Amino acid sequence: MPSTTLAALTTLRLGGPTGDVLRITDPDDWFELVRGIGARQEDAPLTLGRGSNVIASDTGHEGIVAVMNNRGIAVKRLDDVTVAATVQAGHPLGDLVQWAAAEHLAGIECLAGIPGTVGAAPVQNAGAFGQQVSDTLSQLSAWDWDMGRQRTLPARACRLRYRHSRFKTQPGRWTILTATFHLTRSPAAPIVYQPLADELGVPAGARPPVAEVAAAVLANRCRRGLLLDLHAPDARQAGSVFLNPPVTAAQAACWTAAGCPVHRDSDGQPRASAGWLLEHLGYRPGCEIAAGIRCSDRRTLTLTAHDGATATGLAQALTALSAQVESATGIVLQPEPVLVGTWP
Ligand SMILES: Cc1cc2nc3c(=O)[nH]c(=O)nc-3n(C[C@H](O)[C@H](O)[C@H](O)COP(=O)(O)OP(=O)(O)OC[C@H]3O[C@@H](n4cnc5c(N)ncnc54)[C@H](O)[C@@H]3O)c2cc1C
Known part of the structure; x- marks a missing residue:
């Protein structure tokens, strides 16, 4: 369990020394972590995904940092057009969007290019181009450090609003372990954001194929400096x-x-x-x-x-x-x- 700096764990590359860093690469790692450090609020680690939405203190973090790197998508067919995709918290959100586009599954295509992990996305109800996590999130599983146990929260219990959720108002109480999205095998959700409609050359309300929308979102984000390019001068x-x-x-x-x-x-x-x-x-x-x-x-x-x-x-x-x-x-x-x- 080596320590490091928060700078090494965040995209701004700012922040002082940490305590031990535990990288969760497998669902079982989580339960091992809880067995090792304790299950209650006083034991709670600082949870990070990609560190792309944090300003980490110069003083650092004395306690344990859990970095969510666990990946994987489990798919359950609900009916002829709808699937439930249950995604591990450390799965990159961008990879999930690309997977959905390849499978012609609609509902998250406008989230293409948002850096970070699936587990962090409900924290601020991540969104772009008129689409947000709350449009498709069905439920999530999370460790509740107050109660010392894993819980399943239906989307409505997450209190998702514009870039807001209960996870923001209760920092340190929850570690999200998986998130389940309901996606539909259909053209993309209607385009509500005019610049995206312009990018696609379609009227607002149109429903182009999912992969076309995801590609247009990436192109638009690239032009506007909204992609994280680790080799660009604005990487940090x-x-x-x-x-x-x-x-x-x-x-x-x-x-x-x-x-x-x-x-x-x-x-x-x-x-x-x-x-x-x-x-x-x-x-x-x-x-x-x-x-x-x-x-x-x-x-x-x-x-x-x-x-x-x-x-x-x-x-x-x-x-x-x-x-x-x-x-x-x-x-x-x-x-x-x-x-x-x-x-x-
Ligand atoms: C170039 C760029 C473009 C961006 N564009 C957008 C955008 O269009 N829309 C948008 O909404 N955001 C955007 N963001 C912000 C950011 O990428 C997202 O908010 C993303 O969801 C954060 O994911 P992360 O894994 O990096 O979270 P982190 O930065 O690691 O964590 C963010 C917060 O969530 C908590 N957290 C992380 N993982 C978990 C977990 N598993 N359980 C509980 N809490 C957790 C952390 O403690 C922290 O409080 C952008 C950032 C960059 C750098």
Whole structure:
């Protein structure tokens, strides 16, 4: 059980030393881990997937880190068109999407190109291009560190909202072990996001083949700097640093008139474009934000880490950016990546 640094386990490559790191590569590893470290809340490890949505503390994490690397998809046919795919938590989400596309199974094609693991995807109800995990998640199995046992949670018990779930409000209570999605053998789900319809050259509401949609999503993400390329200058990143903020009807009207894109999320809540708000304040791709922290060369809303960056510096930069936006617009930005490790 070697220790390492959180930097080595996260895409921003920031973060100090860890305690022992346990890599879960097989479902049985999990039960061995629980037998070894204990089953209750005080024993709970920090759970990580790919580390693509976290800002890990410079101080590190004294306790155990469980890295979910377990892969595998078990398929059960439910009827002529629907299958239940139960996926191990460490399975890369992108691989699951490619598998579904090859099998002509619809429902998750717009999640192509989101880095990270299947087990982490319900944590923030990962989504893109108008599709999110909650559209197809049927249930998941998770270790409940409060109760010291494995539980099955139906999707409704996960309280999935726009980039939110009970796993975010109860950090450390749950480790997701598998997730089950209901996918349909059919053309893709109707395209609701206009830029994706434009990419495909189809009207909104069209249902092209699943593989075509997944490929168009990847092409669109590639052009907009939304793919994680470990060899690119913007490799050290965690994607968007702020969620699109909720706005009141009056704010929506005012900022739409000013040119800010405002969309309704799946709960009907209007949300403004966080990237547009940063650009409204003068930030642009490539801008220096703090020591070693810059806007990605391709996207203002993605901050990238470089020599001299620290997690503390990045967290302070997010607080400062949020305060500037609030003071200029009255709109409150919330960071998207989660702080992990020991923070003062
Ligand atoms: C280039 C880029 C593009 C991105 N695009 C998108 C996007 O379009 N849409 C989107 O929603 N996100 C996006 N993200 C963010 C991120 O990839 C997703 O949120 C992804 O689901 C995180 O997976 P992960 O395995 O890296 O999670 P991690 O970063 O390892 O963990 C994230 C959180 O989940 C917890 N966690 C991880 N695994 C488990 C588990 N098995 N059980 C319980 N808790 C767990 C962690 O403790 C942490 O709190 C992007 C990131 C990057 C770098």
